[in-house]
Amino acid sequence: MSRKSWTVFWLAALLLLFVFNGSLLITDSVESNYALTAKEMVVSGDWLSPQIYGQYWFDKPVFFYWLTALGFKIFGFTEFAARFFPSCFGLAGLGLLIWGAKKLFDDKTAFYSGLVLLTSVEFFLISKSVITDAILFFFFSAVLLFFYLGYSTPQKKYYYVMYAGAALATLTKGPIGFLLPGLIIFLFLAVTKSWQEVKQMKLCSGTLLFLIIGLPWYLAMISLHGDAFTKTFLGTHNLLRATVSEHPRDNVIYYYTLVNILALFPWSGFLPQCLWQKFRKQGSWQRPDDLTVFLLLWAAIVFVFFQNMATKYITYTYPLLFPAALLLGRYLAVKGSRVFSRGYLLFHGLFYAVLAGAVYWCRFKGIAPVQDEFLVLLTALAGLGLVYAVKSCNKKYLTAAVAAMALFFNLAMIPTVAVPLSGLRSGKQLALQLQNKYPEKAEIGLYGEYPTSAVFYSGKKLVKLLPQDEIEGFKPKAFSWSSKNVMPYAELKSYAGVKDNVVVVQRKALQGFMDNADTYLLLAGENKGWYIVQG
Known part of the structure; x- marks a missing residue:
């Protein structure tokens, strides 16, 4: 491909990944958790133990919080700062794909693979979102790409990059960062009967490198927080997530099929014929070459693994876009315009x-x-x-x-x-109104869905108010989804009955509030679905 083509490509990538990032508000309920945790990391000065609402928060490892907090240190507590490193890692993931495609195939395949990834729906969305997936995508892909380069070339030093990538993936998302790539590598070696390669994989020195990079933070957290860390992080956010669905409505067999058709659009329509030609040649079945087997296993195992997890999120299968982009890029490079029926x-x-x-x-x-x-x-x-x-x-x-x-x-x-x-989906306007109307109040009650983004933007303590009969079920418990309820909370009737207390009530929860508050409150304002009332 010409230098001009590559210049246009990278300019388009920069435009897509960074334009309007400062205009996209921090949304609830996922982005705001990451943003507020990173903000509290900066404000508290504690860059070791993640906190939210002033409480220790063990949902994810620390690496993404470090990046987001660094963005805040550089650009201030802004939307652009929160989205800066996800976009940077989106760009890095794109660069890794193109570099890998050049190593594995050729320049033309690299260009088409890059086009597939850059213009796919999920890449565009995740690279602009305040979530861990763009960072995980980069390190997860690096683990498997550098494994195959080490496997297929005499340059066995590639394996060291594999171990480093696995350590950083583990610091980003947890045990899945090394367990799932390890499963893919294991099954590939089994399918190709290449067990002799294990002797070349720098197991001792590579494992030591993995431990040096990935282990210290975990050891520090266990030393500082003991069972509170292991039970919440490993118990709730790993074991429970895999075995008990957080969103039962999504636990259907076709979930990730539909997700990935949309994720790869406008290229997903080529997948059936791309896969077909990998197994059929001149009217007969054929065994694909090792590289194709590896890419197919990579995509298939990610898909099957997360399809069989109890809890499902749209972004979980995002890592399969890397091998899918390589397969489709190669298909487009070889077949050209003939693929467009x-x-x-x-x-x-x-x-x-x-x-x-x-x-x-x-x-x-x-x-x-x-x-x-x-x-x-x-x-x-x-x-x-x-x-x-x-x-x-x-x-x-x-x-x-x-x-x-x-x-x-x-x-x-x-x-x-x-x-x-x-x-x-953001509480920014509510937060600004609370700041302007009640600048002296550090604490405000809230009844209804809890907008963490309002805490991020306002800097105020929002106390979740609950009827007396709901408090026991709301209290955080180990090995339960209630362990995520770490925001401050109080009994509704006693809080609303205090003179001069300000309470924000969600419009759709207003009747429940009136039924349970058992007190008269004066309407003080309204903002996009929220009423502000005061005793």
């Missing part, structure tokens, strides 16, 4: 038309505060026109046209859909 282009066009229609419908129905919906419609129509024009004039540019369509559509969705939706 009429059926695929029709599916491609219908999908964007449905997305654009959904945006307009949300605006029309008042379901979400979507802005400039006509920009989304115009982008979709212009992009579809571009794809079909290229198909008619010069088919060899079809891949670039589809990628450009995805890129511009994603960019159009940020200000028109993502920014207003982040406002809908």
Whole structure:
């Protein structure tokens, strides 16, 4: 590929990953937990033991909190700061993919693999989100990429990078950072009957490197916090998550199938024929080469592993995008425009038309505060026109046209859909009102869903209020999802009965509040679904 092509590619990547990051508010309930924990790390000066609401918080290892806290130290407590390192690691993951594709295949495959990852829906979303997955993606992918480079080349020093990556993945997400890549490597060695390679894998020195990087923080936490750390971190956030569903409605067999069809769009339509040609050649079945076997195992084991976990999150299978992008990039590089059947282009066009229609419908129905919906419609129509024009004039540019369509559509969705939706799922406006109206009050009661983002933005202590009969079930208990309830809480009736106490009540919970508060309160204000009342 030409230098000009690569220059355009990296400029597009920078634009997609960093544009509007300062306009996307910190949302509840996931992003705000990470952001508030990192903020308290900076404010408290304790960079060892993560805290939230002034309480020790053992849901994740420390590495992502360090990065987010560092972002806050550099840029202040802003949205851009919180999203800075996820975007940086999104860019790093893209660079790792391209570098790996050049090592494993060639420059053309690297370019197409990069296009697939850059323009896929999930890469775009996760690389702009205040969550651990962009960082895990980079280290998880590095473990497996450098394993295969060590396995397939005489350069056995690659294995040291594998061990270092596993240690940093473990500091980012926990035991899954080395257990799941280890399972993939084990099964690959079993399938290919390559056990002799174990002797070359620097087991002793590599394991020592892994322990030097990954173990000290865990030992420090066990020394400082003992059972409180091991029971919460290993018990609740690892063992319980794997065996007891946190969101039972998502525990269905097709969950990750649907997730990954969307995650890889607009390239997911090529997966069936890509996989088919890996196993069929000239009308007969064939065994794929070792590299293809490794990439297929990588993707399949990630998919099956998380499909069989009780708790499911959309982002869990994100690591399979790395091998999927390599497989699809190679397929596109070899087959070229021949992969674009009429059926695929029709599916491609219908999908964007449905997305654009959904945006307009949300605006029309008042379901979400979507802005400039006509920009989304115009982008979709212009992009579809571009794809079909290229198909008619010069088919060899079809891949670039589809990628450009995805890129511009994603960019159009940020200000028109993502920014207003982040406002809908954030407590920032409530926090600013509380700051302006009650600057002297450090503590405010809250009844309804708990917006951690309001704590992040306001710096105030928000006390969750509960009826007397709900308090016992709410108290945090070991090996239970209630262990996540570490925010301050109080009994509703006694708190609301204190003169001059300010209480924020969620609009949909107002009737329950009136039924349980058993006291008269004066309405003091209203903000986007929240009432502010005062005794």
